Amino acid sequence: GAVVSQHPSWVICKSGTSVKIECRSLDFQATTMFWYRQFPKQSLMLMATSNEGSKATYEQGVEKDKFLINHASLTLSTLTVTSAHPEDSSFYICSVEGFTEAFFGQGTRLTVV
Amino acid sequence: KNQVEQSPQSLIILEGKNCTLQCNYTVSPFSNLRWYKQDTGRGPVSLTIMTFSENTKSNGRYTATLDADTKQSSLHITASQLSDSASYICVVSEDTNAGKSTFGDGTTLTVKP
Numbered sequence: 001g002a003v004v005s006q007h008p009s010w011v012i013c014k015s016g017t018s019v020k021i022e023c024r025s026l027d028f029q030a031t032t033m034f035w036y037r038q039f040p041k042q043s044l045m046l047m048a049t050s051n052e053g054s055k056a057t058y059e060q061g062v063e064k065d066k067f068l069i070n071h072a073s074l075t076l077s078t079l080t081v082t083s084a085h086p087e088d089s090s091f092y093i094c095s096v097e098g099f100t101e102a103f104f105g106q107g108t109r110l111t112v113v
Numbered sequence: 114k115n116q117v118e119q120s121p122q123s124l125i126i127l128e129g130k131n132c133t134l135q136c137n138y139t140v141s142p143f144s145n146l147r148w149y150k151q152d153t154g155r156g157p158v159s160l161t162i163m164t165f166s167e168n169t170k171s172n173g174r175y176t177a178t179l180d181a182d183t184k185q186s187s188l189h190i191t192a193s194q195l196s197d198s199a200s201y202i203c204v205v206s207e208d209t210n211a212g213k214s215t216f217g218d219g220t221t222l223t224v225k226p
Contacts, residue, residue: 004156006156041221042218043202043216043217043218043219044157045216046216091154093156093157095156101145101159101162102147102157102159102204103159104149104156104157104158105156106155106156107154107155107156109154
């Protein structure tokens with residue numbers, strides 16, 4: 001199956017700064033990648049669909065200007081949390097869809113202090 | 114609205130015992146149903162994938178069943194081990210061009226010695 005690498009695995013940043021999270025598909029060319037957010041003891045919530053070479057598609061309620069997504073190549077998508085605030089602290093996970101299943105990155109634990 | 118409901122929300126069992134997790138869905142048209150295991154602080158890992166024509170699939174000590182008529186699935190874990198402690202997520206995908214996936218809230222399993 002596809003291997004999806006996410007970096008960093010954890011990050012602590014100050015309130016008001018921006019944080020970039022990378023998602024790489026190591027052995028699978030992905031025209032589409034998905035970004036999820038997961039709060040403690042809750043399931044994954046789809047934030048946006050990252051489309052290679054075009055704009056991302058955001059789920060309702062997700063601020064596109066706050067969560068910037070760039071999918072510049074078939075193997076890399078980035079999520080930038082801009083002007084982060086403590087309420088943005090969460091677990092962020094990316095995924096790549098294979099023919100019948102999704103392959104997830106290891107996740108990034110973001111803590112905004 | 115497509116929904117995926119999992120039960121129980123949480124479960125505690127003793128090491129060596131068996132358990133069964135449930136997943137009911139209303140997703141239509143149905144494409145596939147997947148069970149994932151998510152360890153705390155990690156991305157989900159695929160356990161089983163079933164399409165409409167499959168009613169059972171095993172992966173080691175994990176056996177998933179699917180009844181497409183009643184729209185129910187179960188994940189049976191045999192001879193549980195401490196390492197089985199995790200969240201188990203049921204995901205159902207639509208058979209459309211978008212192929213949207215709907216996530217269940219997960220069942221948190223704790224295996225105690």
